[in-house]
Amino acid sequence: MSTETRKLDRVVIRFAGDSGDGMQLTGDRFTSEAAAFGNDLATQPNFPAEIRAPQGTLPGVSSFQLHFADYDILTPGDRPDVLVAMNPAALKANVVDLPDGGILIVNTDEFTKRNLTKVGYDANPLEDESLERFQVHKVAMATLTIGALENTGLGKKDAERAKNMFALGLLSWMYHRPTEGTERFLREKFAKKPDIAEANVLAFRAGWNYGETTEAFAVTYEVAPAKLNVGTYRQITGNTATAYGIVAAAQRSKLPVVLGTYPITPASDILHELSKHKNFDITTVQAEDEIAGIGIALGASYGGALGVTSTSGPGIALKSETIGLAVMTELPLLVIDVQRGGPSTGLPTKTEQADLLQAMFGRNGESPVPVVAPRSPSDCFDAVLDACRIALKYRTPVLFLSDGAVANGSEPWLIPDVDALPDLTVEFATDPETFQPYARDPETLARPWAVPGTPGLQHRIGGLEKQDVTGNISYDPENHDKMVRLRQAKIDGIDVPDVEVEDPDGNARVLVVGWGSSYGPIGAAARRVRKLGLPVAHAHLRHLNPFPKNLGEVLSRYDKVIVPEMNLGQLALLLRAKYLVDAVSYTKVQGLPFKAEELQDVLADVIKGVSA
Amino acid sequence: MTAIDLGIPGLTGVPTTDEKQTAKDYKSDQEVRWCPGCGDYVVLNAVQSFLPSLGLKRENIVFVSGIGCSSRFPYYMNTYGMHSIHGRAPAIATGLAVSRPDLSVWVVTGDGDALSIGGNHLIHTLRRNVNLKILLFNNRIYGLTKGQYSPTSEEGKVTKSTPAGSLDHPFNPVSLALGAEASFVGRAIDSDRAGLTSVLRQAAEHRGSALVEIYQNCPIFNDGAFDVLKDADEAQRRIINVVDGEPIRFGREGEYCVVREGFGLAVAKSADVDASEIVVHDASDLNLSFALSRLSTQDLTHTVTGVFRRADRATYDDSARAQVSEAKAAKPADLAKLLHGKDTWTVVG
Numbered sequence: 033m034s035t036e037t038r039k040l041d042r043v044v045i046r047f048a049g050d051s052g053d054g055m056q057l058t059g060d061r062f063t064s065e066a067a068a069f070g071n072d073l074a075t076q077p078n079f080p081a082e083i084r085a086p087q088g089t090l091p092g093v094s095s096f097q098l099h100f101a102d103y104d105i106l107t108p109g110d111r112p113d114v115l116v117a118m119n120p121a122a123l124k125a126n127v128v129d130l131p132d133g134g135i136l137i138v139n140t141d142e143f144t145k146r147n148l149t150k151v152g153y154d155a156n157p158l159e160d161e162s163l164e165r166f167q168v169h170k171v172a173m174a175t176l177t178i179g180a181l182e183n184t185g186l187g188k189k190d191a192e193r194a195k196n197m198f199a200l201g202l203l204s205w206m207y208h209r210p211t212e213g214t215e216r217f218l219r220e221k222f223a224k225k226p227d228i229a230e231a232n233v234l235a236f237r238a239g240w241n242y243g244e245t246t247e248a249f250a251v252t253y254e255v256a257p258a259k260l261n262v263g264t265y266r267q268i269t270g271n272t273a274t275a276y277g278i279v280a281a282a283q284r285s286k287l288p289v290v291l292g293t294y295p296i297t298p299a300s301d302i303l304h305e306l307s308k309h310k311n312f313d314i315t316t317v318q319a320e321d322e323i324a325g326i327g328i329a330l331g332a333s334y335g336g337a338l339g340v341t342s343t344s345g346p347g348i349a350l351k352s353e354t355i356g357l358a359v360m361t362e363l364p365l366l367v368i369d370v371q372r373g374g375p376s377t378g379l380p381t382k383t384e385q386a387d388l389l390q391a392m393f394g395r396n397g398e399s400p401v402p403v404v405a406p407r408s409p410s411d412c413f414d415a416v417l418d419a420c421r422i423a424l425k426y427r428t429p430v431l432f433l434s435d436g437a438v439a440n441g442s443e444p445w446l447i448p449d450v451d452a453l454p455d456l457t458v459e460f461a462t463d464p465e466t467f468q469p470y471a472r473d474p475e476t477l478a479r480p481w482a483v484p485g486t487p488g489l490q491h492r493i494g495g496l497e498k499q500d501v502t503g504n505i506s507y508d509p510e511n512h513d514k515m516v517r518l519r520q521a522k523i524d525g526i527d528v529p530d531v532e533v534e535d536p537d538g539n540a541r542v543l544v545v546g547w548g549s550s551y552g553p554i555g556a557a558a559r560r561v562r563k564l565g566l567p568v569a570h571a572h573l574r575h576l577n578p579f580p581k582n583l584g585e586v587l588s589r590y591d592k593v594i595v596p597e598m599n600l601g602q603l604a605l606l607l608r609a610k611y612l613v614d615a616v617s618y619t620k621v622q623g624l625p626f627k628a629e630e631l632q633d634v635l636a637d638v639i640k641g642v643s644a
Numbered sequence: 645m646t647a648i649d650l651g652i653p654g655l656t657g658v659p660t661t662d663e664k665q666t667a668k669d670y671k672s673d674q675e676v677r678w679c680p681g682c683g684d685y686v687v688l689n690a691v692q693s694f695l696p697s698l699g700l701k702r703e704n705i706v707f708v709s710g711i712g713c714s715s716r717f718p719y720y721m722n723t724y725g726m727h728s729i730h731g732r733a734p735a736i737a738t739g740l741a742v743s744r745p746d747l748s749v750w751v752v753t754g755d756g757d758a759l760s761i762g763g764n765h766l767i768h769t770l771r772r773n774v775n776l777k778i779l780l781f782n783n784r785i786y787g788l789t790k791g792q793y794s795p796t797s798e799e800g801k802v803t804k805s806t807p808a809g810s811l812d813h814p815f816n817p818v819s820l821a822l823g824a825e826a827s828f829v830g831r832a833i834d835s836d837r838a839g840l841t842s843v844l845r846q847a848a849e850h851r852g853s854a855l856v857e858i859y860q861n862c863p864i865f866n867d868g869a870f871d872v873l874k875d876a877d878e879a880q881r882r883i884i885n886v887v888d889g890e891p892i893r894f895g896r897e898g899e900y901c902v903v904r905e906g907f908g909l910a911v912a913k914s915a916d917v918d919a920s921e922i923v924v925h926d927a928s929d930l931n932l933s934f935a936l937s938r939l940s941t942q943d944l945t946h947t948v949t950g951v952f953r954r955a956d957r958a959t960y961d962d963s964a965r966a967q968v969s970e971a972k973a974a975k976p977a978d979l980a981k982l983l984h985g986k987d988t989w990t991v992v993g
Contacts, residue, residue, distance in 0.1 A: 068989055213987070262993045266985050276983055283979050290743050292735075309982065310971035315742055315964050320768035324735035327728075327765070331708070331739025334726060335747070339739065357729050447988065450979045484706045484724035484740070484747050492672070492719050494727025495711075504674065505719065 036251045037208075042101030043255055044109030045203060047196075048126045049118030049139075050087055051080055051094040054196040059096025061200055061217060065209040067267045067444060070257030071100040074409075074552065075442045076108035076625065081297070081380045088147050093125040102256040106408075106559075107552035108441060110627035114206075116199050118142060118173070121151045127163070136166040137202070139195065141174035169248055173198050173239075180238035181231050190228070194235035201239020206252050211240065261446060268445040270409035270438035271298070274368065275305035277416030278340055279312050281366075284417075285424055285456035288313040288337045292328025294321055294347065297380040298436045299370040302342040322350035326367065330354055333363045334493075336460060336483035338420065342368040345387045346377065348394065348431075356395045358429035359519065361493045362470075362479045365429040366419055367401075370439045373623045382623025383436035385548050386599035391431040392577055392606070398516045400523040402426070403576040405433040407551030410445035412438060415574055417454065424458050426526055427478040433576070435598075437625045438549040464488030469503030477522035479503075528575040530582040535569035536562065542639045543590035545615070547573040547603055550596055550626055557631030566639040576603070579610065587613045591642050594618060596631055653851035654775065657745040658704050665696035672722040683834035683860035684714055687781065690840045692721070698748075698848060705748045708737040710757035713788050714781035714860070717752040731762025734769040737776050742961045748848070751778040756786050759795040759815050766855075767824035772960035773852040777844075780817060780857045785866035798942050803865075818937040818952055821855040822930065828854035829933065830951040831940075834861060835874050839885065839949055846951050852959045859947075872944050884911070886936060886950040888927040891919075902939065909935040911946060927954040 045062065049055045056077055066073045075098040085092030099109035114135040117123035119142035130136060143158055157163050158170055173195045180198070181191040197218070204211055215233050222229035243249050268276075282289040293303050295318065307316040315332075319325040322343055329339030341351065348355075348369050358365045371387045373379025391403045402422050406415035416432055423430040461467055461480035469491045470479050482489040491503060499506035500514055533543070534555070546554045551572045558570045571586055573579070587593055587607065593615040595604040601617035608615055618634050620626060670692040678684045695705065705723040709715035711730035718725025724747075728736050733751045741749045758766045758780050769776060785803070786792040792805040796817065800809040821829045828850040832840035840858065847854035859870045872878045884894045884902060892902040893914055901914045901922040909923060909932075926932055933953035940948045 064987060067987070070989060070991065260991045262991050264984065264988050264990045266983075266988045279982060280979060283977065288743060290739055292739055310968045311975040312977045312979070312982075313968060313972070315968055317738070317742060317964070319735065320764055323732060324738070324765050324768065327732045327735025328739035328742070331736035331741075332743040333739075334736070335740045335744040337743040353729050354732065361726070447983050450983065484744065485704050487701070487703045490672075490703055490722055490724055492674075492721075492725040492727065494709075494718070494725075495729055496727065 035249065038251055038253050040253050040255050041103060042099065042105060043114065043207065043253065044097060044099045044112045045114045045116070046095055046097040046112035046126060046129070047116045047199065048093060048095035048122035049196070050121065051082070051092045052084060052087065053094070053118050055094045055096050055118070058196045058200045059098055061214050062203060062209070063098050063267060063442065064213055064217070065204060065211070066098065066100040067265070068210055068213050071102065071255055072104050072258035072260060072444060073098060073100040073267075074105055074108040075099070076437065077440050079381055088119055088121055088142070088150050090121050090125055090151055093121050095122070095126060100255055102258050104258060104260065106555040107625070107628055110629050114203070116203065118195070118199070120147050120153055123157065124151045124153065130166060132165045134166050135169070136163060137169045137171060137199070139173040139199070140170045141172050171202070171242070171248070176238060176242060177235045180234055184227065184231050184234065186227065186231050191231060194232050197232045197235040198239035198242070201236040202243050205240040205243035206249060208252060208254050211236070260444065263446045265444045265446055267442050268410055269301070269440060269442040270406065270412045270434055271301035271370070271440070272305055273410055273412035273445065274416050274432070274434060274439075275302050277413040278306060278366070278420070279309050279314065280413070280450070280453055281417055281420035281456055282312055282314060282338060283450070284453050285338060285420070285458055287458065288315065289340055290329060290332030290337045291316045291340045291342065292319050292325040292332070293317070293342045294319050294325045296344045296347050298372055298439045299342045299344050299368065301439070302368060302370070322347040323354060326351040326354040330358050330363060330365055333358075333365050334361070334483070336481070338364060338366065338424065340366040340368070342370070344370050344372045345374045345390065348387060348390055352395050355401065355429050356397065356399050357495050359395070359399045359401060360495050360498070362427045364423040364427055364481070366416070366423050366432060367429055368432045368434065371433060371435040373621070379623045381436065383549065383625060384598050384621060384623060385435055385550070386602065386621065387433060388547075388576060388599065388602040389605070391433055398520060400520050401577065402428060402430045402523055402526055403433060404430060405548040405574060405576055406438055407548060407572055407574065409438055409441045409443050413445070413448070418574070421454060421456055422526055424456055425478065426476055426522060427481060428523065433548060435549050460486065461489060462486055468501045469493060470498050471501050472518070477518060477525060524578050526578050528578060528580055531571050531573060531580040531586060533569050533571045533586055534558070535567070537567050540567040540569035541591040541642050542635070543569045543571060543587065543593045544635060545571050545573065545587075545593060545595050545603070545607065546597070547576055550598065553626035553628045553631055554596060556628035557635055560628060560632040561635045561639060564636065566636055568635055568639055573603070576606075584611045587611050592616065592638055594635065594638050596626060596634065598626070652849050654847070654849045654854070655698065655700065655748055656851065658748045659701045659746060660699045661701045665699070665702070667692040667696060669702065670695050670722050672720050674719045676720050677716065678713060679864050681863040682713070683783065683862070684717070684781065686834045686837070687779070687840070687858055687860060688717065688720055690837050691844065694841050694844050697845070700748055704746055705750070706740060707750045707752055708733045708740065709752040710762055711788070712754040712757045713862075714752055714754040715757060731757055731760070732765060733757070734762065734765040734776065734778065738769060738772070738774045741774050741776055742964050745961065745965060749776050751776050753778060753780050755780065755782045755784060755794045755796040755817070759817060759820070767820070770821055770824040770826040770853045770855060773827050773957050774960045775851055775962070776853055777847045778853065778855045780855060781860040782817060782857050783860045783862040783866055784869050785862050787862050787865055791865035814942055816937060816940065816942070817855075817857045818940065819934065822934045822937055822953060826855050826953065827852040827955045827957045828951070829953045830854070831857045831859070831949050833859045833870065833873055833949060836949070843951060846954065850954055852957060870944065873947055882944060882946055884939065884946055884948045886925045886948055886952070888925055888951060888954065891922040891924050893922060909939055911939065927951055930955070
């Protein structure tokens with residue numbers, strides 16, 4: 033029987049298994065294969081907070097979803113077209129997302145009575161009718177892998193571990209993926225253990241050959257390369273792009289960077305990445321706590337470096353007082369919040385956008401800070417560069433609101449020309465004749481950055497209220513009023529680009545406004561409703577404070593404004609307060625990104641309501 | 645010329661000046677606003693008088709403080725200064741010291757600031773051995789909040805917040821610092837200008853974290869806390885000033901001494917022991933330093949002053965800079981190369 037090959041424009045695959053099964057690596061490799069092939073792609077890992085939850089249990093399920101296509105896509109996909117389930121727990125946790133007719137590839141070896149009972153299956157779903165609406169492929173992956181590695185001398189247990197590569201090989205065959213990259217990667221990754229490297233390569237090939245030689249799979253699929261803009265691409269995650277943006281800021285400002293930080297999920301990878309790039313004059317200090325982390329960053333900024341601290345929501349709570357000190361001392365500081373589910377410890381490995389109001393207002397006193405949010409993994413690079421620009425130009429702490437979805441998700445990135453990146457050069461104060469610690473630049477309202485070591489500029493700063501111009505301690509009521517307003521005016525006056533509105537037909541009466549990582553699902557949903565003949569405009573905010581100057585005018589152009597957020601309506605609250613616009617909130621807080629299909633329904637309903 | 649030429653390890657990298665400096669040069673134009681009779685004045689004067697002797701450029705000296713009465717200190721120094729937030733001065737100063745080897749960085753803190761709210765930063769700074777000089781003004785009371793007990797107040801202390809007496813057992817700051825792996829620990833008394841200056845000088849010379857505890861009188865909320873050490877007769881029976889390499893004797897005529905007892909130390913009359921039994925101070929011996937710290941009791945029966953410990957150990961900031969320098973030497977800062985990484989693909993038109 034010959035295998036039929038079908039052409040598809042896009043596919044979503046989800047690999048799911050136990051957290052020890054290597055699903056993240058498997059997904060990552062398939063992603064690299066897709067990237068090498070020239071597809072557009074987006075990925076979303078989903079893993080438990082526990083490092084190794086009990087084996088075979090629902091809390092231990094780890095998954096990796098990737099969406100690849102022959103056109104530019106915006107999200108990792110709502111639902112998988114293909115689900116690879118390595119055990120009963122992975123099946124149970126993920127099968128609800130598989131649409132009817134979807135392809136389900138199951139590792140049958142793990143479907144033992146014990147494993148089934150562990151996750152509450154009374155009967156083996158592979159043996160009854162519960163999966164009949166899917167195209168089920170039952171593959172004894174562990175057995176086949178062990179068989180393939182029989183002559184390698186590896187013990188059964190070690191051999192069985194390579195079953196994720198068997199799965200990858202099988203999927204690579206099904207989707208006509210190039211294989212050289214993965215083989216090279218495995219040999220490099222296990223360079224110090226050549227027998228393990230060889231075992232993984234053999235398992236990978238065994239998976240491929242299984243597809244090729246058995247007749248179980250009648251159809252394979254091709255997804256042609258996407259037509260992307262001309263240039264050189266790489267795959268990048270949000271956290272890596274954030275780290276690279278900071279390196280770029282260091283280069284473009286010619287300043288050293290000091291990252292003071294404390295490990296926290298999902299922000300730690302920024303520390304890991306930056307700690308590898310000391311050759312760019314980057315010092316990373318893993319501090320004793322969140323407060324010390326930001327203190328170290330602020331101390332470095334005081335000394336003339338670009339101080340950076342990275343954390344998640346609980347860490348922002350601890351850093352609040354120091355952010356306030358940075359507001360008062362008017363020093364540059366980049367504060368990265370990779371948001372996760374809250375409150376408190378919340379959902380450490382899941383995503384949420386619920387720190388917006390904390391970023392805006394979570395300090396004592398009138399303590400305004402600029403807030404910048406990236407909208408996709410690769411956008412972290414440009415967004416964090418812009419956050420650094422603001423911090424350096426306006427001498428202010430800036431909050432960078434990434435989130436778990438953006439941080440761990442990945443997509444292709446058109447690598448920028450480094451010479452075309454913005455010039456972030458700063459000028460330090462040097463002239464003792466004219467120097468006043470709190471004199472202000474008439475355009476930006478920034479105070480001079482006068483670093484220790486500069487002759488004749490000795491002065492004292494601190495958290496106590498400053499006298500205007502001199503910076504001396506002042507308890508004068510009029511002065512305090514003036515300083516509070518000056519600090520606010522400085523932030524309000526920050527130069528941010530106008531928000532762009534995407535409305536291809538120019539006839540929309542409904543505007544959907546989003547911020548941060550919901551860009552993908554909102555954008556995809558907007559495309560879908562437009563295809564249904566329902567016009568909709570989409571504006572996505574990178575700058576949450578200050579808002580773009582044209583935002584009020586943009587909002588006023590539409591009959592209806594809808595604001596989807598992964599919180600209970602925080603941006604909507606700000607928009608309503610500032611622009612008196614009757615913005616409608618659509619909210620979800622499940623620790624997972626929006627699905628394009630759910631937003632499609634929401635938008636369609638609103639648009640129909642307006643037209644009616 | 646920098647301080648390395650002077651052979652002062654603690655100040656290596658800090659530019660020096662040939663211009664003659666006086667204490668007046670270190671006084672800022674700000675009116676000093678401590679209460680009349682506050683011990684802080686004495687310490688301020690001692691520091692302002694001592695700094696000119698280091699011959700550093702004034703603009704390369706920075707005082708960073710936390711919150712509390714003593715933390716107003718930077719405002720009165722004509723150097724660079726930051727009056728930061730409660731307990732966090734060591735963290736902020738660490739960031740400064742790591743990024744700026746050309747600065748002499750001093751932290752001014754109090755018993756509440758350093759040992760209560762900022763306890764974590766203090767111990768970790770000492771453990772890392774960041775090149776900071778930390779002056780801990782210990783008045784055994786919260787002054788700025790008007791008289792609550794502090795982590796160095798004696799048990800049973802009656803204050804506004806403890807009308808029935810404090811239940812807290814106090815810290816011995818020197819023992820704490822030694823336990824936190826401090827490479828330099830000293831103690832001085834505000835009223836003893838010569839002793840204070842000597843400890844300050846040794847702290848400045850030391851490369852690494854130097855903690856100097858200064859007993860300081862609060863005339864408003866804890867007046868006379870250290871009076872027994874200021875009475876000439878009492879002082880000579882109670883104060884044990886230690887000098888590295890010298891036998892530990894005290895009293896007007898050296899009639900008291902320190903001897904070994906069990907795993908620790910004890911005070912004896914010099915006449916009662918053989919001269920060979922008198923302990924010779926060795927500031928590099930951590931066990932001896934710790935035993936000396938335990939001779940200082942909360943009730944001030946005995947108080948050890950001088951430098952308890954002084955040991956050479958790599959500093960965090962030097963090591964951090966070395967890692968950066970090595971990385972720079974090993975690999976040029978090629979941004980385009982970094983952004984491209986290992987796996988790229990090119991889309992052509």
